[in-house]
Amino acid sequence: MPLNGPTAERLAKAAGDVVVGDDRQGTKIYHFLDTPLARFYKRLGIEDKSDAATDQLRKEFVALMKYRDHWYYAGMEARAGSIDLDRVQVSKSGLEESERRVHHTIVYRRAAKMLGMWSAHVVEHIACLDRPISQCSAFGVGVSPHVFRKMLREAANKLAESWKV
Numbered sequence: 001m002p003l004n005g006p007t008a009e010r011l012a013k014a015a016g017d018v019v020v021g022d023d024r025q026g027t028k029i030y031h032f033l034d035t036p037l038a039r040f041y042k043r044l045g046i047e048d049k050s051d052a053a054t055d056q057l058r059k060e061f062v063a064l065m066k067y068r069d070h071w072y073y074a075g076m077e078a079r080a081g082s083i084d085l086d087r088v089q090v091s092k093s094g095l096e097e098s099e100r101r102v103h104h105t106i107v108y109r110r111a112a113k114m115l116g117m118w119s120a121h122v123v124e125h126i127a128c129l130d131r132p133i134s135q136c137s138a139f140g141v142g143v144s145p146h147v148f149r150k151m152l153r154e155a156a157n158k159l160a161e162s163w164k165v
Helices: 008-014 036-047 051-073 099-115 117-128 145-163
Strands: 018-022 028-032
Touching: 036 051, 036 117, 051 099, 051 117, 051 145, 099 117, 099 145, 117 145
Parallel strands: none
Antiparallel strands: 018 028
């Protein structure tokens, strides 16, 4: 069955937060911007449309996406392991699967250490796990969504400055 793009339900869920591109080979590329993080930064951009604010928001968003990419490629995303029906035991030596994963793990750990435990926790829940800020505030003890937004923006600024985004 050939794929002709996202379903009508998926497009409706995105509520217009989708960019349709082209791979210059006749195939449409759909990029959905409907994650809680993307919508948060979209709202911030609507509130303040000055060039300086737009540039700052872009830097923050790019830094958070870069953090998320390092987190993902370092293998931090939870996955379901496979089951060996023959019960052949394979032990991992603890070495990373590839040099690329080692690189991403090092960059991710340095960034998380630079942010500190709480800020890294906030960034991971919102940018990496795609949880809404309202849901994340339940993880903190008496921490409001406003405080989480502030912590997220401060962490994004630190990452942007560190990575010179």
